[in-house]
Amino acid sequence: MPSLTWPTKHQPKPISAYLKTEAILYPHGERDLPNETENHLILGDNLRVMAALLPEYEGKIDLIYADPPFFSNQRYQARVGRGEDSRQPEEWELAKGYQDKWKNLDDYLDMLYPRLRLMHRLLSPTGTLYLHLDWHANSYARVLLDEIFGYERLTNEIVWTYHGPSPIRSAFNRKHDTILFYTKNNNYTFNVDDVRVPYADSTVETFKSSKKAGFGKQPNLKRGKVPEDWWYFPVVARLHSERTGYPTQKPERLLERIIRASSNAGDIVADFFAGSGTTAAVASRLERRFIVSDAQWRAIHTIRSRFVQDAALGEGREGVRIALQREGEVPQQVYAKQRGAVKLRGNALTLNPNLAPSLDYWEADPDWGGGLFRSVAQSARPRRKGEIATELELPFVGNQICIRLVKVNGDKLQQIVKRGA
Ligand SMILES: C[S@@+](CC[C@H](N)C(=O)[O-])C[C@H]1O[C@@H](n2cnc3c(N)ncnc32)[C@H](O)[C@@H]1O
Incomplete structure (x- = not known):
């Protein structure tokens, strides 16, 4: 070869x-x-x-x-x-x-x-x-x-x-x-x-109108055909x-x-x-x-x-x-400390509305131990119309809640809220 x-x-x-x-x-x-x-x-x-x-x-x-x-x-x-x-x-x-x-x-x-x-x-x-x-x-x-x-x-x-x-x-x-x-x-x-696709209308018509079409071999028109190797x-x-x-x-x-x-x-x-x-x-x-x-x-x-x-x-x-x-060789993502981005009341988090337009998404770990971040609640900017939700309901609240916010320009922010604080 x-x-x-x-x-x-x-x-x-x-x-x-x-x-x-x-x-x-x-x-x-x-x-x-x-x-x-x-x-x-x-x-x-x-x-x-x-x-x-x-x-x-x-x-x-x-x-x-x-x-x-x-x-x-x-x-x-x-x-x-x-x-x-x-x-x-x-x-x-x-x-x-x-x-x-x-x-x-x-x-x-x-x-x-x-x-x-x-x-x-x-x-x-x-x-x-x-x-x-x-x-x-x-x-x-x-x-x-x-x-x-x-x-x-x-x-x-x-x-x-x-x-x-x-x-x-x-x-x-x-x-x-x-x-x-x-x-x-x-x-x-x-x-x-x-991955079958429908036959072209013209093919269906041909087979309907003539028994001799395809030299008498009727394809299964309902099942569709195997796609060609060129795709549009x-x-x-x-x-x-x-x-x-x-x-x-x-x-x-x-x-x-x-x-x-x-x-x-x-x-x-x-x-x-x-x-x-x-x-x-x-x-x-x-x-x-x-x-x-x-x-x-x-x-x-x-x-x-x-x-x-x-x-x-x-x-x-x-x-x-x-x-x-x-x-391992890639440096850890740094989240800048941020205060006042989010408020906690009961199980509900409310985002500071001034921050909302600059965010791609924000998410929360309701019981953060300081290491692995377990994101169980998230809010993202909708793809086309509408604004990012400024309220997030947490399914439960532990002793320390970690909220991470990712801005459109790539900046990353983090706020820690301690229960009872
Ligand atoms: C053509 S784009 C892939 C687009 C993707 N199929 C999609 O639908 O969005 C190629 C991607 O490969 C990534 N890339 C290039 N070299 C790489 C490497 N050595 N290791 C990992 N990713 C790499 C680039 O960052 C880029 O996002």
């Missing part, structure tokens, strides 16, 4: 790192909740994160969706606040998103190659990897995946098409991405009946309710098809380039467990808000416990 080489190609030894759990999110929590969680949201470089997961998860992950930087040589910014309306710039600001800048292709492949190898190790024997890229680097990645998985393990090259404005005048508009679908073995999960889903546009403001967010419908096809309820779905958390949000809704990570605090923050918002809107899954972890 031909293979791809470049001067710096190497397989770094997985660095033994450790993951520290800082907080657990219990959307609409109660008293006496277990500290073990089925879902993980991890801040850190994914090489170290995946290495840290190996002892527990090698050969255990059922599906990995990977949407890394594309080698596009761009810096992507996030829109924070209510970022969907360009006509109201006072409602949002730009913040650091993520970088897709490399010295050269070698540098990019040095990032990608060892990570793909770790993903292969983490996948279960019936597991699947979907690697999402575009024309910038997909052909190089494909050769690497052939080396790691085997040429015969490329199951589909999926083309995701979309449309939208573009300034390009010297070539055709580049409006598709490529998703490489590799399986670890011959025997893999593929739920064909869960619109990109997440300004006015879509799922838009988070995090750059290059992928549509939920795209992840829904992938997760339904290649995993079952209860399976573990992972995404180590998680971004805005599309994989986590969809996996959770489809009753899969998830492990997602990102190197950017803004991404982890966006994912957290997404879960809090889903819970507030009644769209999330009840009783989902999510551990917020940090890879």
